Amino acid sequence: MTDSARDQVAMLAGALPFLKRYDDQIVVVKYGGHAMGEEETALRFGRDIALLEQVGVKPVVVHGGGPQINAMLKRLGVKSTFVQGLRVTDAEMLDVVEMVLAGPVNKQIAEAITRAGAIAVGISGKDGGLIRARRLTRTVRDPENGAEQALDLGFVGEPERVDTRVLELMIGADIVPVVAPVGVGEDGQTYNINADTAAGAIAGALKAERLLLLTDVPGVLGRDGALVPEMTVAEVRAGIAAGWISGGMIPKVETCIYAIERGVRGAVILDGRVPHAVLLELFTDAGAGTLIRP
Template sequence: MKDRASVLLEALPYIQRFYGKVLVTKISGSLIEDEKIRNSIYQDLVLLNFVGMKPVVVHGGGSEISREMEKEGKKPEFIEGLRVTDEETIEILHKSLGGKINKEIVLGLEKNGGLALGISGIDGNLVQAEKIESEEELGFVGEVEKINPEIIEYLIDKNYIPVIAPMGADREGNSLNLNADIVAAELASSLNAEKLILLTTVAGVLKDPNDEDSLISKLSLKEAEEMVKKENVTKGMIPKIRACIECVESGVNRAHIIDGTTPHTLLLELLTESGIGTMIEKG
């Protein structure tokens, strides 16, 4: 019994510190596919909401989208990590990313006692974007131009957990496919969030990409920028670190890259002394 009490007491100062604070969490699509993992994440988010924090969720869905493309006879193509997105692929994104995946996350949160509402970046003019002009044809792929956070602020004020699919619209009214890490970072900045948390399938930033014991627990902005500049990390990690750098430079106190496959990873990161994964701060 004493051990249980000590766990709760360890969490108390962190609950006090983050009470009323916005925590933007990006969940990668691969984590959503595992029932046990996703339920653990949903439980964490609901608990954090009930103790007074304000979680906001941005989600991916790459594997599901690729499967739906293949069902339609389309081969997924990527250029520097960005999905080539034609008109047919945009329709699949509306159906899968903004529809099925988004609503399954909402249902999972509500099954665990939370109050959630799912939208895409297109809704409420949330994410204004512009098409990426590239020498290679990416199609309807964009980058964030502006976030209009009013609808999210309204939802969190009403104690909803907003669940956001990373799509946006340009000035011509075209739907655009956006990088979920960047959407989460821009949203965290616009909401003056306390933290940005990127849930991945790796331990965090590693000194040696082949050695999970080489985890770097803390990076200053300068150190993170040097790692990206020297390409000391895997290509898949570079956009995540860049997203963290951008939001911390914009005023978010801390950004985290953590292993979402660890049971109750959010509680361990937020409510314990040791934490897990990699934290990036101004330093």
């Protein structure tokens, strides 16, 4: 037997306890727009998800696509602004957001997983009544007089209720759901939902074993720029207040807290550009990224 064959067998044997732990368990993976990068990265992601499905894990993919929306807006000559990491979304913008997220981005991911040997089907949060949303309200404090001021983010939504039936039907039939973060209000209004928030709501509703948020940084970075391997909810809150957790990282850590409070057993922020990031996190002791715990 060659050394490389021996290594392969040793690796498989080492993964056995982890394979047992995650057998039949739901793992929600949020695939961020920044982690999609090159085509090879997306294909590799597809292979990892297909592998999870083949070893008995039940993966559910929720994806973003912020950079892909930006690219389309640039082609259309439309400017976009972000407040607290959220895209201010007027009616025209909403059309583009839905077109990009529920269109090419959703289909490319489902195709990459399917090409790797699993059956993945792309849906949006509007399909099967999956994500019932309401308009998100946010306030800012006026630094001059301390008064609270309401922010108008347009058609940005937050999940109000997640109806998991369509996901359960898919999971039960060994189909990997790939979800675009778009929701619908009671009155039929479409809402743009931050993909981290959508993933957290879905993970919470499914009581997933793990929520993995894949991005383009190694995890939560401390003031010194070094990776923080583990954080408690209280430490996260202190980091936001002190300002070293900011921008797009805020919805991520908030999502982790939300999911944990709803019974998800662990939430991890990790670098989706690292080859096999998902497998490293689930099937090795070393793990990857930042684990947020209660």
